[in-house]
Amino acid sequence: MRELIESVCSGFTEFDPPPDESVVDGPIGWPGYDAARRRARERTGERESVICGSGKIGDVEATLIVFEFGFLGGSVGRRTGDRIEAAFTRARELRTPVVSLIATGGSRMQEGMAALSQLQRIARQVALTRAAGIPQISVLRDPTTGGGWATLGAGADVVLALPGAQVGFAGSRVRPPGNEQAYTAESQLASGHVDQIVNDLPVALARWLTLLTQGTGGAPEPPTSLRQTELPQTGWDAVLAARAPERPRADAYLDAYFDWRENVSGDRCGGVDAGVHCGFGSRNGMTIAYAAQCGTATLPSGFRTAARLIRLADRLGIPVLTLVDTPGAANDGAAERAGAGAGIAEVFGAIAAASVPVTTLVIGEGGSGGALAFAAPGRTWVTPDSYFSVTSPEAAAAILKRPPEEIPATAEQLRLRPQDLVELGVVQGIV
Known part of the structure; x- marks a missing residue:
């Protein structure tokens, strides 16, 4: 994941994460949850399923929310929600666009409804940032399913996707068998839910952030006619x-x-x-x-x-x-x-x-x-x-x-x- 961050932005500075909770095995006491988190930290080198910080993409300073799928499937739990909420709050303070690089299997089962309710917190942050007139871009990596797709992904102003990414509300283990092509980035593009599939992500993000942050209040002049012709007689x-x-x-x-x-x-x-x-x-x-x-x-x-x-x-x-x-x-x-x-x-x-x-x-x-x-x-x-x-x-x-x-x-x-x-x-x- 750190390689991905370095490939799309320069000068990345990670935000200080909110303090860890001390609840044994999480909010619903799921047996072995602390041990699973410890193994995820050892495997990925990260303390949560998202990294949040700021960096320059092209010529534009942006706030980044980057998912680490290797950490419990990029799932969203309470600590994930804390980090995402803090990142959006910081983006509004700094007036920087938000770029979410998503790879998630959905809400964290080991935290029960405490995890699922994070989607409401994320949706609130998306709405506040939208109301503040700050652009939001999501990048759908493989996979982007569940609440991550239904909030950060589909809720962004511009939705980009990587080729072949699995994208859908239903994850691969819970959806009906058959019709697997319906759950791809290409299918979501054909159905009107994705704006573009991009091969060169750094270039695409730099172009989009430039466009979304260089508006002007002036009225556009109409284009000139491209066909020289006389006015019609009848x-x-x-x-x-x-x-x-x-x-x-x-x-x-x-x-x-x-x-x-x-x-x-x-x-x-x-x-x-x-x-x-x-x-x-x-x-x-x-x-x-x-x-x-x-x-x-x-x-x-x-x-x-x-x-x-x-x-x-x-x-x-x-x-x-x-x-x-x-x-x-x-x-x-x-x-x-x-x-x-x-x-x-x-x-x-x-x-x-x-x-x-x-x-x-x-x-x-x-x-x-x-x-x-x-x-x-x-x-x-x-x-x-x-x-x-x-x-x-x-x-x-x-x-x-x-x-x-x-x-x-x-x-x-x-x-x-x-x-x-x-x-x-x-x-x-x-x-």
Whole structure:
């Protein structure tokens, strides 16, 4: 474990641990518990299952909570809770981000409910640190199970995992047999519970800590258009330009706008939308968060991921850029069952409640409420090859019971061209 600490940070200084208790065989008198702890100390050279201290990761001073799995399976007992609570308290005093390198089998059985109740203490510290606007990053090592996953792991702002790590609430000895792949870091990423799987942990942590600690209060400028084109003559021309296959998409805009960036992934409810890219990027030495639609119908998980990103950025004081490009929200039966309306409401609410500035650029299709949810009132711009409409021309014609040949005329009546949107006061300008 000491080698791991040295690999990710420099100048590590361990915090003074709280004093040991003198209760024989622990709080419930588990026979042989003292002897087991003594053997664990001899085997690992550590006095508990976690080491806590501070050190510099990249250019950022951080508080580290590092689990030693060799000490009783990295289990959490009362002394573990004492150390973790003291580390979080120190982090808030020093205003340093918290990095948890987790490897644990869960709560310490030999301490009974006295051990399990430590999860409440840890959850309280996570909540206090979140409320203080201090970033938290967890790294899921092998294994990360039980309460360590359900508090420090899943409760962090950004969740990273090492390849192949066993990750799940149920440990290997107590879960139902079969479907072992469900309990891997890769499965948790696919299910929206992990942001990234990282191979080079020191580099990844340095990049993430830089992004999460270099926010600015300034409003982001909208990106410039990546496609030089004339303004559309008709509403249908605007629709065709926005739907053109050669039109630049979200990733092209993000790559041109940021010097470098890192994505977050997933809605933390079991869903990932590949058509919504969220994360944090560095632009001229400052961090800006982004939530970008990529031209597909946005799924409920996409809306929830965007809302998660916006709320996190707001808590950390990081301004937000959103890119609008969707024909609309997914509206099939699966989307309704997954909470399409509730997901859209989350994004509307996150932007409405944000205290940091949010800037929006419509880069393609702006289809109805699924697009408007991503847009910042009073700070929305459009590109020349985009449109923004109360609904698609096809849907409007269907609602009005018009034949297909009247769709272009309907598009004209909707006044959805970039210049129409400026005249209506819906957007601030054309980039």
